Amino acid sequence: MRVLVFLFALIGPLFLIHAQEAYWPERNAAWAELPDQYFNEIDTEALSKAVQFAQDNEYKGERDLRIAILKGFAREPYHYLAGPVKERGGPAGMILKNGYVVAQWGDTKRVDMTFSVTKSYLSTVAGLAWDQNLIPDLKQPVGETVWDGTFEGEHNSKINWDHLLTQSSDWSGSLFGMKDWADRPPRTGGVDDWKYRELHEPGTHYEYNDVRVNVLAYSLLQTWRKPLPMVLKEHIMDPIGASSSWRWFGYDHSFTNVDGIQMQSVSGGGHSGGGVFINTEDHARFGLLFLNQGRWQNQQLISSDWVDMVQEPSTANPNYGYMWWLNKAGTDRHWEGVPEHLYYAAGFGGNYIIIDKEQDLVIVTRWLQPSEAGAFVKLVMEAFQD
Secondary structure (H helix, E strand, O other), rough: HHHHHHHHHHHHHHHHHHOOOOOOOOOOOOOEEEOOHHHOOOOOHHHHHHHHHHHHHHHOOOHHHHHHHHOOOOOOOOOOOOOOOOOOOEEEEEEEOOOOEEEEEEOOOEEOOOOOHHHHHHHHHHHHHHHHOOOOOOOOOOOOOOOOOOOOOOOOOHHHHHHOOOOOOOOOEEOEEHHHOOOOOOOOOOOHHHHHHOOOOOOOOOOOHHHHHHHHHHHHHHOOOOOHHHHHHHHHOOOOOOOOOOOEEEEEEEEEEEEEEEEEEEEEEEEOEEEEEEOOOHHHHHHHHHHOEEEEEEOOOOOOHHHOOOOOOOOOOOOOOOEEEEOOOOOOOOOOOOOOOOOOEEEOOOEEEEEOOOOOOOEEEOOOOOOHHHHHHHHHHOOOOO
16 A cells, blocks of 8 residues: 555656646636646746747748748749738747646737648638538549539549548649649749649649649538638637637639629638738637547537548658648658657748647747747657656
């Protein structure tokens, strides 16, 4: 008995921090910090070092994001700003443990562009459609739902929802005047090489391409038959108590007729402007939802199955699931010294939402130099090592 008591005395505090009931922040309430007694199991010096690292390694691009975007994608033919752009703020972030704040920095209420983190929100809208059987089978050709010519042809007719979600469709065409081949073209060759390239069989070749992501957004608009920001607001953002300050934009010309109503088809990132504009705290709420397998308090907002599915490596890219990045070893996206079970949303300029289910952590960081992201996450992990 003495041995058992002694062992409990040693492991008791550690057990308590892992068994602690999750905290759910109320709408517009001050976010509660982790109770002092649980900080005994956190290396606060290492945590402070990680926060300082994030503050010291600000994204090197201009704060005027019009300039940063046009410079960043200058090699793309015909690239221009087609949607809203907002000047960014400085580094900001939050680290949550069991939902409680253990660290935060910068202006966490400032609304900023989040670029391709938007893709993880778009993936969630697809997951909601799958949950509600609007998409009964992710292997179903999208052209069976979107029959307006977007998926016509021998190649495009083979594309299914899984291909769009894993960015392995190699969809070929033009959407709202934007050509797929002009988006992030190869480093070699020219316009004719890119335009008349050989197409890859859908599902076999990964290529990060915003036009094809926007084809997914357009297809989901046709499936839901109402604007995707309304879907996200109703099913996710309102139930998790997000602020009313976030917005999701498309392009100035990306309107289409749905049931006699002009609706904007939103973009999956800020590559040409638009995408989700949001504050750090709302990102953290979204991350907390995924940390808890799609559950917010006692309400299952998106299925646990979908949360598992977004973490499954795709055939074409083992480091990419359904528009969430994975940290698999042996790939060029792997963060050395960081657990492989992490998954994360990532966007231009160093915007991240990182989920660590095993440690009950959500890490949100804004405007961190992307080349330093792995080093930052490793520092955070060191603060929570058992």
